[in-house]
Amino acid sequence: MTERTSKRWWKRPVTLMAGGVLLLVLLLAGAEIWIGIKIRRTIEREAAVLTGGICRVEVRHARFNLFNRSVRLRGITLSTDSTTLAAKGTPLESLRIELEQLFVKGIRWKNSGGDRSLSLGELTLQSPVVRLVRNSDYRRPDQDSTAPKSKRNAREQLAAFAGQIAIGRFALTGGTFDYCELRNGKRLCHGIDDITLQTDHLGLDASSSDPEHDFLSGDFHTTIGSITYLLDDGNIKLEIDSLGVDTKTGGLSLRGIRLLPQLPKSDFAALTRNHTDWTQAVAAAVDCNGVDFAALLNDKSLKIDSVAVRNVILGSYKNRQVPQRQRIKPLFYESLHKLPWDVDIRRIRFDSLDVTYQELSPTGTTPGTITFNELNGDFFGLTNRPRNGRTSFTIEAQGKLMNRGRMQATFTLPVDSTDNDFTVTGRLGPLNAEALNPITEPLTNLYIDNGRINGMNFSIAGNAMQSSVTLELRYDSLNVAWMKNENGRLQERKFLSAVLDGLVLKHSNPDSQGMRTGSGTTERDQYRSQFNYLWKSLLPGVKSTLMGRDRKRHRDK
Numbered sequence: 001m002t003e004r005t006s007k008r009w010w011k012r013p014v015t016l017m018a019g020g021v022l023l024l025v026l027l028l029a030g031a032e033i034w035i036g037i038k039i040r041r042t043i044e045r046e047a048a049v050l051t052g053g054i055c056r057v058e059v060r061h062a063r064f065n066l067f068n069r070s071v072r073l074r075g076i077t078l079s080t081d082s083t084t085l086a087a088k089g090t091p092l093e094s095l096r097i098e099l100e101q102l103f104v105k106g107i108r109w110k111n112s113g114g115d116r117s118l119s120l121g122e123l124t125l126q127s128p129v130v131r132l133v134r135n136s137d138y139r140r141p142d143q144d145s146t147a148p149k150s151k152r153n154a155r156e157q158l159a160a161f162a163g164q165i166a167i168g169r170f171a172l173t174g175g176t177f178d179y180c181e182l183r184n185g186k187r188l189c190h191g192i193d194d195i196t197l198q199t200d201h202l203g204l205d206a207s208s209s210d211p212e213h214d215f216l217s218g219d220f221h222t223t224i225g226s227i228t229y230l231l232d233d234g235n236i237k238l239e240i241d242s243l244g245v246d247t248k249t250g251g252l253s254l255r256g257i258r259l260l261p262q263l264p265k266s267d268f269a270a271l272t273r274n275h276t277d278w279t280q281a282v283a284a285a286v287d288c289n290g291v292d293f294a295a296l297l298n299d300k301s302l303k304i305d306s307v308a309v310r311n312v313i314l315g316s317y318k319n320r321q322v323p324q325r326q327r328i329k330p331l332f333y334e335s336l337h338k339l340p341w342d343v344d345i346r347r348i349r350f351d352s353l354d355v356t357y358q359e360l361s362p363t364g365t366t367p368g369t370i371t372f373n374e375l376n377g378d379f380f381g382l383t384n385r386p387r388n389g390r391t392s393f394t395i396e397a398q399g400k401l402m403n404r405g406r407m408q409a410t411f412t413l414p415v416d417s418t419d420n421d422f423t424v425t426g427r428l429g430p431l432n433a434e435a436l437n438p439i440t441e442p443l444t445n446l447y448i449d450n451g452r453i454n455g456m457n458f459s460i461a462g463n464a465m466q467s468s469v470t471l472e473l474r475y476d477s478l479n480v481a482w483m484k485n486e487n488g489r490l491q492e493r494k495f496l497s498a499v500l501d502g503l504v505l506k507h508s509n510p511d512s513q514g515m516r517t518g519s520g521t522t523e524r525d526q527y528r529s530q531f532n533y534l535w536k537s538l539l540p541g542v543k544s545t546l547m548g549r550d551r552k553r554h555r556d557k
Helices: 002-007 011-050 082-088 154-161 263-269 293-298 332-337 432-442 496-505 530-545
Strands: 055-063 072-080 092-112 115-135 164-183 184-201 202-207 215-217 219-232 236-246 251-261 276-287 301-319 341-359 368-383 392-401 405-412 424-426 446-462 466-486 490-492 518-523
Touching: 002 446, 011 055, 011 115, 011 518, 072 082, 082 092, 092 164, 263 276, 263 301, 341 432, 368 432, 392 490, 432 446, 466 530, 518 530
Parallel strands: 115 164, 301 341
Antiparallel strands: 055 072, 072 092, 092 115, 164 184, 164 202, 184 219, 202 215, 219 236, 236 251, 251 276, 276 301, 341 368, 368 392, 392 405, 405 424, 424 446, 446 466, 466 490, 466 518
């Protein structure tokens, strides 16, 4: 009996130890459950207190882990009380946030000498959905200057809680953001879907004296599934199929960019509030490499090594039968000079660009159409700040006119705002002159019966006020007819056509007297587009060549 008892002496302490461990586990589990419930109730209570009853938060489940100091919240919903919002007098109509899961790990809180800081080893947000409605037409009533000041702003409240917040790893997956605004009596809704964001460091210093540098972060990797944004009171929709940003590699990519008018082109100017032109743009891809995101965030400077734009279709329709408010239209380089931030892009490459411009004259029934097809080219050294002796940047382009004649042009534009001088040189290859009828007949009542353009070389020098051109246009067998609009149909003015064709127009260049070189000057109309200025700059040289007014000739060798 004594021997049997001695063999079992260890069972009692083992049983006690196992019971103690089990009790400890139960106590820890109970503590974790209790702390989780406490956290859930505290969040729900403090959200209402801090927002003055505007926001209400519900948490379906909360779990705290003592070993890795982590908190996991599931089924989080934040919503606003519309009655309280209305009483507060705010443009915010409603806000609702749904979050499938929030996970925080490695929580450390420090309070040293009144300086509070919070560090999180990891913060993960899973499937957040944000829906916000704002009244952009809301006007806050005039406030009495003697009334007491409002409560502390969000930054001051955050600084009172924790002046510094550091997050080791931050991840957001499957996010959605829907934003609706009430503007001019319309409800305009925008959306961003399938948002993913990751970074290895995220920080906020609300105690700093410079609010612009509160936010600190490491390298970001962000992808967005789709973006939809309404412009011009909903008359234009911007769509982007996908967007990717990687600050570590300096990469930015967009796919499926579309700027789509929501009204027919024939009615667009009449129905829109500002009577703007119908414009449509579609691009398959835009890729940026070597983007300096640090300079963009800290110095408000746009620095990019290279940009590639592929497969672009641009369309524009101007209806001159609808009056538009006169406004000065700056040239491209003038707009660049006025930007409040530095721009420095070494190269922009565009491939497969097709442009269609249409214009309906004040009395016309059919719009004139001109196209530029299969355009390829480069911007070199695009900048608005002269450095290292750089005084200009260059645009080189080549393609087809009316999908027929090969053309090439080089633009040299000024970098410094004190220098307005620019030059354009170019050439046009062989082209049947009848191909220009879609633009000449509706807009100038000039119909080309026959003719062939054998080539054109031109050089334009100008500034923001005027330009001069030297032009050599080679053509032969040119015959035209002068048209008039009768009851919506173009009819030939036979007498004027005969005078123009027989007495005014020179049918060939060179002719028996040699090659005519056209030249002339033009004043810029600041209320017309840059394309109009380019065309008007060429016109004196074309006219003087066709009519033989320029005495400058030379014999072909």
